[in-house]
Amino acid sequence: MLNQFKTHIEKFFPHLQEGKFILACSGGVDSVVLAHLCASCKMDFSIAHCNFNLRGEESDKDEELVRGLAKHLDRDFYVTHFDTIGYIARHKTNVQLAARELRYTWFSKIMKDNDIKTLVTAHHANDSLETFLINLSRGTGIEGLSGIPSHTHNLSRPLLQFSRADILSYAQENGLDWREDASNENTKYLRNNIRHNIVPKLMELHPNFLDNFLKTQEYLGQTQQLSLYHINQIRDNIFIKEDGVEKVGVATLLALSPTKAYLYYFFKDYGFTQWEDIYGLLTTISGKEVHSATHRLLKNREFLMLKPKEKKDVVEYSIHEGQNNLGHPIKLELMEVDALGETSQNILYVDKETLKYPLIVRKCKKGDYFYPLGMKGRKKVSKFFKDQKMDIFSKENQWLLCSANDIVWIIGKRADDRFKITPKTKNIIKISLLQ
Numbered sequence: 001m002l003n004q005f006k007t008h009i010e011k012f013f014p015h016l017q018e019g020k021f022i023l024a025c026s027g028g029v030d031s032v033v034l035a036h037l038c039a040s041c042k043m044d045f046s047i048a049h050c051n052f053n054l055r056g057e058e059s060d061k062d063e064e065l066v067r068g069l070a071k072h073l074d075r076d077f078y079v080t081h082f083d084t085i086g087y088i089a090r091h092k093t094n095v096q097l098a099a100r101e102l103r104y105t106w107f108s109k110i111m112k113d114n115d116i117k118t119l120v121t122a123h124h125a126n127d128s129l130e131t132f133l134i135n136l137s138r139g140t141g142i143e144g145l146s147g148i149p150s151h152t153h154n155l156s157r158p159l160l161q162f163s164r165a166d167i168l169s170y171a172q173e174n175g176l177d178w179r180e181d182a183s184n185e186n187t188k189y190l191r192n193n194i195r196h197n198i199v200p201k202l203m204e205l206h207p208n209f210l211d212n213f214l215k216t217q218e219y220l221g222q223t224q225q226l227s228l229y230h231i232n233q234i235r236d237n238i239f240i241k242e243d244g245v246e247k248v249g250v251a252t253l254l255a256l257s258p259t260k261a262y263l264y265y266f267f268k269d270y271g272f273t274q275w276e277d278i279y280g281l282l283t284t285i286s287g288k289e290v291h292s293a294t295h296r297l298l299k300n301r302e303f304l305m306l307k308p309k310e311k312k313d314v315v316e317y318s319i320h321e322g323q324n325n326l327g328h329p330i331k332l333e334l335m336e337v338d339a340l341g342e343t344s345q346n347i348l349y350v351d352k353e354t355l356k357y358p359l360i361v362r363k364c365k366k367g368d369y370f371y372p373l374g375m376k377g378r379k380k381v382s383k384f385f386k387d388q389k390m391d392i393f394s395k396e397n398q399w400l401l402c403s404a405n406d407i408v409w410i411i412g413k414r415a416d417d418r419f420k421i422t423p424k425t426k427n428i429i430k431i432s433l434l435q
Contacts (some may be wrong), residue, residue, distance in 0.1 A: 001162065001170045005037045012150065013158050020044040021118040021156070022078070022111055024103070025069065027062035027179040030122035032069060033167045034159055036176060038120070039073045045120065046076035046381050048110060052084040052402065054095070055183070062179050070307045080106050096189070111154070123148050123157045126164040126199065129213055133194050141264070142224050145218040163210055225323035231265040239266075245393055246306040250282050270295040270306065287392065300391035321357040330361070330399055330411065336427060346435075348401075348409050350419040352427035360402040361411075364395065370407040373415040381407070383416065399430070 009016055016038075023038060023045045025031040038045055049066040051059050064080060070077035088098045107119050128147040135144030150157055159167070171178060187193040201208050234256070239248050248266075256262040263278050271292030272278060278290050281299045290297045291309070298305040319326050319334065325333040340349055368381040385395045401409040409417050412433050421428060 001166055002040055005162075006041055008161060009041060009043075009158060014116065016043055016120065016156060016158065017041070017097075019118070020046070020116055021049050021119045022046055022107060022116055023119050024107065024122070025049055025066050025071075027123075027171070028181060029063045029171050029176075029178040030124060030159065030164075030167055030177055032123040032178040033171050034120070035069060035073060035075075036174065037074070037170075037391070046070075046078060046114075046116075047073075048078040048107060049080075050099075050106065051079065051081045052099055052102070053081060054084055057183070058179075058182070062181075065177065065179050067282055114263050117154055118157050119156055121155065122159050124159040124162050124164060124167060125210055125214055125305070126195070126290060128160055128217065129202075129210065130191050130194050130388060131201060132213070132217070132302050133198060134190060136192075141225070143215075161214065168410060228265070231262070234262070235256045235266055243309065243397070247300075247303045247307075250299070250302055250304060254282055267297065267306070270297075272367065289392075296393075298392055300393075301389075305391060305393060315362070317361040318358040319361065326361060332361070332401070332411075333432045333434055335430050336432045339428070340421065345412050346433040348415050348431045349421050350408060350415075350429050350431065351421055351425040352429045353421045353425075354403070355429070356404040356406075359408070360404075361399055363403060364400060368400070368407065370410065370414075371417040373417045373420055375417065381410065384410065388413065 013274065021043075023031070023035055025035055025047050026212070035045075035047060047066065047070040049063055051063045053059055055062075067077055067079065077401070082099075082102045084095070084098055084102065087093075087102060088095065091098065091101075093101075093115075111117070111119060119384055128431075131148055132145055138144075148157060148160060152161055171174075183189075184192060185196070187196055206212060236251050239246050253259060253262065259282070260275060260279055264275060267278060271294050272290065273292070274290055278297060281288055281290060281304060284299055286299055286301045288299045294309055296307050296309055298307070317326060317329065319332070324334050336352070337349075364381050364385075366382075369378045370381060370384075371378050372384070381400070382395075385398070389397070399411045400407050403419070406418065407416050409415050409431065
């Protein structure tokens with residue numbers, strides 16, 4: 001197995017020979033064998049172990065074994081202890097998810113603290129088969145059937161081509177010590193149930209079942225790569241990005257078939273899971289939205305519009321008398337001038353005597369109104385937005401310049417009549433919106 005491992009590393013994981021990495025070691029046979037293989041290949045790595053404090057003295061013995069392994073291999077050793085039960089109670093989760101979240105958060109921290117780019121884990125071929133069956137049982141697409149990836153940007157799994165039997169045989173032949181976790185025998189957990197009750201039956205179907213399965217996953221992975229290449233090409237052609245918002249025509253999406261499959265690949269990386277709701281956006285009324293944890297997807301007339309979520313804190317920015325610019329959140333320049341000059345949507349001239357300082361730059365509030373320049377009477381800002389056919393995202397991003405409680409300028413859009421230049425104006429302020 002060592003010679004096969006060396007060849008595998010040279011061909012598919014050369015980066016592990018070029019720089020230091022963290023090797024996650026539980027003390028089980030898989031990670032112990034991986035540590036020995038990497039040491040035999042003279043790789044530069046440190047060993048990291050998580051004590052989840054779930055099995056009392058047994059957890060401490062796992063830690064003791066891994067500490068001894070690191071010393072024997074002359075490797076740096078990182079260890080941490082978790083209050084896993086407390087974490088489960090606080091986050092309302094299960095043991096498996098809690099352990100995963102805790103360990104990968106900690107691994108990320110020690111990698112950052114030590115400027116290490118890669119984490120290596122001991123997932124192997126049987127793990128990939130079990131994951132395939134778990135995903136199959138829950139309902140999945142090609143991604144769920146393609147198995148555990150060998151690489152994800154800072155995570156490498158060099159044992160995926162080796163079976164549990166290969167690993168156990170190597171450990172026994174080399175007289176290695178490891179720890180068995182008794183909970184791995186408990187078939188109340190889905191993965192253990194599959195491992196002990198289903199996989200052995202599948203192995204009986206064909207003597208080379210696992211090898212054939214790995215070939216199938218390789219073919220599925222290649223098919224997925226072709227699909228993603230096609231999807232990305234189409235996405236690049238039909239999505240338009242403007243001011244941090246991506247939009248795509250509804251008619252364009254409806255013309256793609258199968259539409260739901262395209263929607264999934266276009267929006268899955270933004271955390272969306274409500275695929276029927278997203279499909280429904282294509283035929284619903286304008287203004288409807290679907291949210292993920294990080295993004296909003298809006299139906300606006302003939303378009304779907306995608307935007308990251310933002311904090312909705314009420315923020316106001318002040319401009320004091322004598323201050324000649326505002327640098328954030330937008331760039332405004334204020335200066336006294338002798339007469340009217342160039343004009344554009346981004347330039348406003350106001351009568352200085354009508355202003356009350358400090359001026360305020362803020363977003364729209366419910367009930368806001370102004371007196372549009374050149375019109376009689378007042379108008380709600382929300383009605384102005386509607387008349388301008390502004391989408392929800394644009395409304396939320398629109399800044400107002402205010403004097404006390406009065407709106408001076410819907411910035412870049414419309415001025416208020418009360419602050420205009422008249423024959424009686426003695427001092428003129430020119431306000432410019434800079435791009």
